[in-house]
Amino acid sequence: MTSGHVPEVLEIGNRVFDISEFPYSTWSLSAIARHLDQQPEACHVALFEGAPVGFVLASMPFLNNQTWGHIEWIGILPAFQGRALATKLGDASIRALYNAGATRIVADIATSNRQSKLLARSLGFTELTTVSLFSAPTLEWIKTPERTTETVASEA
Numbered sequence: 001m002t003s004g005h006v007p008e009v010l011e012i013g014n015r016v017f018d019i020s021e022f023p024y025s026t027w028s029l030s031a032i033a034r035h036l037d038q039q040p041e042a043c044h045v046a047l048f049e050g051a052p053v054g055f056v057l058a059s060m061p062f063l064n065n066q067t068w069g070h071i072e073w074i075g076i077l078p079a080f081q082g083r084a085l086a087t088k089l090g091d092a093s094i095r096a097l098y099n100a101g102a103t104r105i106v107a108d109i110a111t112s113n114r115q116s117k118l119l120a121r122s123l124g125f126t127e128l129t130t131v132s133l134f135s136a137p138t139l140e141w142i143k144t145p146e147r148t149t150e151t152v153a154s155e156a
């Protein structure tokens with residue numbers, strides 16, 4: 001992948017990710033640029049007649065783990081899905097990250113994303129942990145008279 005592919009990759013992502021839902025709501029130009037700046041050799045596009053029809057974006061480090069690679073974004077246009085393109089892109093990223101010194105490679109996947117979990121398993125990934133995103137109650141709920149009384153009572 002080169003910086004010339006960025007506009008098309010952004011557009012493919014807008015089409016294949018449900019950007020109204022977390023974690024896909026974090027899809028952005030800067031999300032692409034971060035991986036491409038950090039680890040260009042781990043970022044790849046699948047081309048059809050010279051135009052991108054899919055991509056993978058990956059890099060190191062992952063959070064505070066300097067030698068952990070992170071395959072964060074992968075997407076294939078619907079008309080090109082089911083042809084092992086994501087498998088080829090994923091393999092290319094994994095090889096690039098190990099060649100760059102990765103000691104572990106991770107991918108965080110929404111539990112509702114069946115296709116992505118199938119892809120990960122077919123690439124040989126195994127499940128390490130499951131994290132749930134919880135949403136706090138509204139301020140109005142916290143301020144209800146019963147809650148306020150409960151809080152004051154427990155602080156006493």
Ligand SMILES: CC(C)(COP(=O)(O)OP(=O)(O)OC[C@H]1O[C@@H](n2cnc3c(N)ncnc32)[C@H](O)[C@@H]1OP(=O)(O)O)[C@@H](O)C(=O)NCCC(=O)NCCS
Nearest residue numbers: 073074075076081082083084085086087115116118119122
């Ligand atoms: C997930 C995604 C990238 C897979 O792309 P793809 O090119 O169709 O995947 P592949 O053809 O390489 O298939 C990989 C494996 O997953 C399985 N798979 C993928 N989608 C599947 C589906 N809809 N039904 C059944 N199996 C499926 C394939 O059978 C294959 O397994 P196998 O090797 O055991 O046969 C694609 O569906 C996509 O772009 N989804 C929307 C974006 C997204 O959610 N990305 C992941 C989060 S960043």
